[in-house]
Amino acid sequence: MNIDSIINGIVIDHITAGKAMQIYNMLNLDKLDCQIAIIKNAASNRNGRKDIIKIASDIDLDLGILAFICPTATINIIRDGKVIEKRNLKLPERIEGVLRCKNPRCITTTEQEIRHIFILTNPETAEYRCMYCDTKASN
Amino acid sequence: MRNLIDILDLSVEEIDELIAVGNDIIDHPEKYREACKYKTLATLFFEPSTRTRLSFEAAMLELGGRVLGFSEASSSSAAKGESVADTIAVVSGYADIIAMRHPKEGAPIVGASKATVPIINAGDGGHNHPTQTLTDLITIKREKGRFNDLTIGLCGDLKFGRTVHSLIAAMSRYPGVRFVLISPEELKVPSYVKNTYIKAKGIPYEQTTALENVIEKLDVLYMTRVQRERFFNEEDYLRLKDCYVLTPEKMAMAKQDLIVLHPLPRVNEISVAVDDDPRACYFRQARYGKFIRMALIMKLLEEANK
Numbered sequence: 293m294n295i296d297s298i299i300n301g302i303v304i305d306h307i308t309a310g311k312a313m314q315i316y317n318m319l320n321l322d323k324l325d326c327q328i329a330i331i332k333n334a335a336s337n338r339n340g341r342k343d344i345i346k347i348a349s350d351i352d353l354d355l356g357i358l359a360f361i362c363p364t365a366t367i368n369i370i371r372d373g374k375v376i377e378k379r380n381l382k383l384p385e386r387i388e389g390v391l392r393c394k395n396p397r398c399i400t401t402t403e404q405e406i407r408h409i410f411i412l413t414n415p416e417t418a419e420y421r422c423m424y425c426d427t428k429a430s431n
Numbered sequence: 432m433r434n435l436i437d438i439l440d441l442s443v444e445e446i447d448e449l450i451a452v453g454n455d456i457i458d459h460p461e462k463y464r465e466a467c468k469y470k471t472l473a474t475l476f477f478e479p480s481t482r483t484r485l486s487f488e489a490a491m492l493e494l495g496g497r498v499l500g501f502s503e504a505s506s507s508s509a510a511k512g513e514s515v516a517d518t519i520a521v522v523s524g525y526a527d528i529i530a531m532r533h534p535k536e537g538a539p540i541v542g543a544s545k546a547t548v549p550i551i552n553a554g555d556g557g558h559n560h561p562t563q564t565l566t567d568l569i570t571i572k573r574e575k576g577r578f579n580d581l582t583i584g585l586c587g588d589l590k591f592g593r594t595v596h597s598l599i600a601a602m603s604r605y606p607g608v609r610f611v612l613i614s615p616e617e618l619k620v621p622s623y624v625k626n627t628y629i630k631a632k633g634i635p636y637e638q639t640t641a642l643e644n645v646i647e648k649l650d651v652l653y654m655t656r657v658q659r660e661r662f663f664n665e666e667d668y669l670r671l672k673d674c675y676v677l678t679p680e681k682m683a684m685a686k687q688d689l690i691v692l693h694p695l696p697r698v699n700e701i702s703v704a705v706d707d708d709p710r711a712c713y714f715r716q717a718r719y720g721k722f723i724r725m726a727l728i729m730k731l732l733e734e735a736n737k
Binding site: 423 | 514515516533534535536537538540541555556557558623627
């Protein structure tokens with residue numbers, strides 16, 4: 293299968309196979325009007341299979357949430373057809389407005405227009421907990 | 432603005448200071464009769480709780496202050512659909528300090544984000560209840576004289592029992608503490624509580640389903656009620672509600688200087704026959720709760736006025 297290389301944009305590589313659509317949705321990539329390629333189950337020397345997302349636009353990605361969903365992913369910034377920068381993912385101290393608390397007893401289930409906020413409680417296990425009720429976030 | 436949302440908002444030193452003030456109030460109540468004169472406490476109870484609300488109101492009245500508020504959501508604008516944030520923003524204009532109870536976990540954090548006066552969490556669902564923990568701590572200190580080198584048994588609903596989680600968090604900060612966790616499988620301490628406050632600190636603990644097998648080791652026995660309101664499924668509640676009953680026969684197996692605590696209300700997890708045992712501290716505990724709340728109200732008002 294041939295997918296054109298992008299000239300200017302971002303390549304999210306080494307995504308755990310099967311997680312590309314989740315990343316696509318959580319990063320709201322559907323809102324972009326540029327070309328986006330989602331490659332699923334590509335061959336990977338490291339993991340056997342991987343997903344890749346290519347975005348033909350220089351957007352500001354929320355790398356924090358990406359680190360939470362898929363810590364193995366790598367970010368390549370492309371200019372004039374060349375990789376000019378590789379960015380490492382770092383878990384953010386808090387994740388706002390992306391994840392939703394699933395605890396039915398949490399105030400976020402009833403309070404109007406409340407922003408769902410998760411705090412990093414264990415960097416080693418990438419564990420986040422709801423700021424309000426301490427329920428563990430699931431990705 | 433200084434609030435009390437979680438017991439860990441207070442340092443060990445601040446807890447010591449509050450207990451010292453609480454003890455001084457018990458010994459010299461006349462010194463504090465006008466400590467909060469012209470100040471108003473709002474008790475906003477979106478969920479009924481006679482004991483905690485009355486304790487707060489008694490505390491403020493004994494400090495010479497005034498109280499206003501509501502005792503259930505149906506008699507507040509919450510019944511009309513008003514948000515917690517809006518209610519607190521409005522009441523901030525009517526009171527100098529707010530004690531709020533809400534069935535939803537984290538509601539006091541939302542309240543504190545809009546408040547212009549100190550907020551005290553008087554219980555948020557199955558999550559936190561820091562003033563109950565302060566009550567537990569002043570009781571342990573008064574009855575045992577120390578916090579260190581104690582074997583603390585927690586018995587009953589350790590899953591939804593917010594007072595249990597807060598007490599574990601608070602006691603885990605003292606040296607020489609050991610925990611014995613006594614509960615049915617379905618109501619075990621959540622793993623994050625165990626991992627964060629017990630395992631991560633290397634505190635010795637054991638888990639068991641049988642109170643009678645461990646009661647002889649305990650210095651403190653903290654009994655809890657299986658709470659109907661925390662279950663979505665009535666069948667589960669009925670199956671688990673009578674899993675532990677403390678009886679005089681079990682008390683006969685315990686140390687002579689054991690103290691038995693309970694956040695109350697009790698249903699039938701402690702036999703009434705135990706009440707006359709001098710080791711049964713739960714009614715004294717409820718009384719001490721008023722004094723530690725007096726100390727807390729004074730502290731937060733003082734800090735708000737700085």
